[in-house]
Amino acid sequence: MSQYVWNGGDLNNLLVLPAAVADCLPRAGAEQLRVLLWFSRCGQDFDAAACAAALGMSEQECVGCLNYWVEQGILRSADAVATPVIAEPTQKAARPTAVKPVWKEVVAYQQEHKEFNAFLQEVSARLGRPLNHGDNATLLYLITTAGVPQTSVLLAAAYAVSIGKASMRYIESLVLGWADEDIVTPEQVDLKIRELTETRAAADKVEKILSLVRPLNAAQAKLAHKWLTVWCFSDAMLQHAQTLTLENCDKFSPAYMDKILERWHAEGIHSPDRIEAPKAKKKGPASTNPEQSSLDSDFEQQLLKYRPKFNKKD
Secondary structure: OOOOOOOOHHHHHOOOOOHHHHHHOOOOOHHHHHHHHHHHHHOOOOOHHHHHHHHOOOHHHHHHHHHHHHHOOOOOOOOOOOOOOOOOOOOOOOOOOOOOOOHHHHHHHHHHOHHHHHHHHHHHHHHOOOOOHHHHHHHHHHHOOOOOOHHHHHHHHHHHHHOOOOOHHHHHHHHHHHHHOOOOOHHHHHHHHHHHHHHHHHHHHHHHHOOOOOOOOHHHHHHHHHHHHHOOOOHHHHHHHHHHHHHHHOOOOHHHHHHHHHHHHHOOOOOHHHOOOOOOOOOOHHHHOHHHHHHHHHHHHHHHHOOOOOOOOO
16 A cells, blocks of 8 residues: 655645544535635635635635535534534334234134224235235234234335335334334324325436436435425426536535535525526636737637748749
């Protein structure tokens, strides 16, 4: 492995990159990193105009990139009170291993609770297949030990069938997962299913708008739902944000694209014609010297008009 050292002078006085900043590197874009380096060079007095001139960006982009680091907790306003470090809450204890009823217990429960037989028949009808002993034991466990109402289990079964996951194992994990979130009553379950359905529909639409090859995962689908349903961005705005994301990240990053759209939403920008075009970056001395640029242009015009003259031989 090769080793490198700073090339002397003031470079040896550079500070070590804080761990908190290093953790943000995979998510940060190139422009955000450039603005952070500019800020670290200039100190607390951040001049958006000077930053824009130095980096070839607009002032709006510079401020937006700086706000990204504020949102990540790396920077804060000098007038703001520092946020105290709060210990993370203890994680919720893992659910104990399910102890499901045996065959005799299921039969005894069926004999004592006739409505349970009707419940089993309803689940069987929704799944489109007969239930086996394991299915019956799982359903009895859900409505007794887990305490989930029968109607909520039926709703979960219907939703599982609608998304092509009609196995009893998936239905069990779905119901118990919602129970961990205190989603138990039929009204709560129905609302959760509506939310999941709308989120998946939004994700499918965004995948088509952006011509994505890979489908969005659950977390990215929530972002898509926010872009379309909450912020109400048009197809053109999403495509423009995708273009900027690809230019800065060299790949599609929903998290980075979300930051762009969040800034536009906060500034009330909902049409492409209101987006400020980035300033052209300086390229060589010609762009900084108008006279030289004009001379070069005149020379090129003369060169195009030049026609060589040849002497006729006797």
